[in-house]
Amino acid sequence: MTGFISLAHGEGGELTHRLIADVFAKAFRHHEHMNLDAAIVHCGGGKMAVTTDSFVVKPVFFPGGDIGKLSVTGTVNDLAVSGASPLFLTAGFIIEEGFELRKLKRIVQSMAEEAEHAGVKIVAGDTKVVEKGEADGLFINTTGVGFKETPKVNGSNVKQGDVIICSGTIGDHGIAIVSARERLGLLTEVQSDCASLNHMIKSLLSQTEGIRIMRDPTRGGLATTLAELCEDLQLTVELQETAIPVNREVEGACDILGFDPLYLANEGKVVMIADASEEKRILEVLHENPLGREARTIGKVTTVQKGKLLLRTPVGTTRRMERLSGMLLPRIC
The missing domain is CATH 3.90.650.10 (PurM-like C-terminal domain)
Structure with a gap:
């Protein structure tokens, strides 16, 4: 792996795989469920699925959706394909100074509508604002939690x-x-x-x-x-x-x-x-x-x-x- 992060490290391919394996998995000493899109954890007498994802799509509005809708569907789907029923999401927003408030409202409304459609609740969140030029409009992170109800997916x-x-x-x-x-x-x-x-x-x-x-x-x-x-x-x-x-x-x-x-x-x-x-x-x-x-x-x-x-x-x-x-x-x- 090279000594610097490139855009290719975010493409989900070979460099992303090496980055996760060589840096994050090694440091956190966690290799279970690496072939799933969510971590399966024991909680009381049952199992829960947990996943987190960050969204930096450019442009923030695109045919068929926007960064808000995507931030909900992406996390909901990671839970669902792991055999879990999605229940709750959290949402973190990194907003660049100068981002239009009307666009933010539109994106947040899109998130609310998709969450209702998916049957999940957005229960917590955070906002940070950075100086103009320190981000590219808006970045969103969502974390999802769901119950792993079935052992079928194995x-x-x-x-x-x-x-x-x-x-x-x-x-x-x-x-x-x-x-x-x-x-x-x-x-x-x-x-x-x-x-x-x-x-x-x-x-x-x-x-x-x-x-x-x-x-x-x-x-x-x-x-x-x-x-x-x-x-x-x-x-x-x-x-x-x-x-x-x-x-x-x-x-x-x-x-x-x-x-x-x-x-x-x-x-x-x-x-x-x-x-x-x-x-x-x-x-x-x-x-x-x-x-x-x-x-x-x-x-x-x-x-x-x-x-x-x-x-x-x-x-x-x-x-x-x-x-x-x-x-x-x-x-x-």
Whole structure:
């Protein structure tokens, strides 16, 4: 790792992984549940899930959402994909001097509306104001707490033949952000997929069996998320490129801009590994929800060793997919 922090350290890829492993995990001596999006802690006779996230997205308003909505959905989803029911959030605001009060009110109202929609309460918070030029408008941190009610989500149960299911199209959020940032409205009108998934996931867990593990493919995209799972659980997964759902507009924008949708951020999708015998039922439940109508099976676990993510191309060849390396789109969430 280099001697200085770069923007690439915030991309969710290889440098982020090294930063967390070499600096934070080593110092805090905590390696449990590293393959989950929330920490599972024992509290009394039960278990709770806890997660925290900071949001520095630029611009703060984008097609399909804003930094306020994103700060709620991002934390709610991290709890939900860990098999927990989100209950409470806290919110911390770092506001730059000169930020317009009307914009702040709009963002806070967006947070309130999304929290109500998700069924969570924002119960505590903090504000700090810094001098002009010391921040970039507004940064938000949210911490979430929920009950871990079900033992169903357990990555240690993954086996050969399990299927990989994605709840919908990938790359929407990444293209929405770059479009707003670079004012590419004439190129694409893609909306961010920013949404709280806890209600859909709760229905999924209550109506199906066999879900091994779920992840929220945000920074670094689908490829980075699955590459990490493969390494953490020592799996070899093969994805079918033609099965991965991508909006035509996202695909076109990626062709023009030189991006790979597999590495673009998503903010309203869940990817899971599940028992192949439950595949049909899982897809049925997902398709019943507007947020899961485009859900598809995109691959399978071929072996439970080696820790590799492979992509089978339309011409029948395979290539290995690694974590995102370097910088693609900074400040995406």
